[in-house]
Amino acid sequence: MSAKDLFLSGGGILLVLLTLVQLTPLKLNPWSAIAKLIGRAINGEVLGKLDVLEKRLDSHITTDDRRTADGNRTHILHFNNELLRSIEHTKEEFVEVLADIDAYESYCKSHPEYPNNRAVLAIENIRENYRERLKKHDFL
Numbered sequence: 788m789s790a791k792d793l794f795l796s797g798g799g800i801l802l803v804l805l806t807l808v809q810l811t812p813l814k815l816n817p818w819s820a821i822a823k824l825i826g827r828a829i830n831g832e833v834l835g836k837l838d839v840l841e842k843r844l845d846s847h848i849t850t851d852d853r854r855t856a857d858g859n860r861t862h863i864l865h866f867n868n869e870l871l872r873s874i875e876h877t878k879e880e881f882v883e884v885l886a887d888i889d890a891y892e893s894y895c896k897s898h899p900e901y902p903n904n905r906a907v908l909a910i911e912n913i914r915e916n917y918r919e920r921l922k923k924h925d926f927l
């Protein structure tokens with residue numbers, strides 16, 4: 788069977804039909820679908836490895852974000868302990884801990900499974916102290 792016979796017997800009609808469907812504004816893209824299938828067949832192993840790497844990276848990001856939140860909470864609790872022991876602080880130190888509080892609360896809001904109850908009262912106390920210092924103008 789020659790190419791001419793194949794084209795005349797229906798193969799050519801199929802080729803033209805697939806091309807027309809690809810070019811029309813329909814959501815059907817047969818050439819793209821065929822190319823995607825071939826690409827997945829050729830790159831299947833690489834795509835599998837990328838999925839594994841993506842999961843590992845997500846795990847590392849989650850661990851790093853949690854570690855950062857833990858560090859913020861530690862700084863908040865330490866700062867509050869210093870306030871409870873009447874250690875004075877500068878306005879800049881208050882601004883720094885308030886930034887940590889913002890980051891910590893943002894993390895807690897987006898991660899409801901994270902244990903937040905450890906710092907709630909410390910945060911209230913820091914904010915209250917900051918308000919008092921602002922009113923009295925008596926930062927260190």
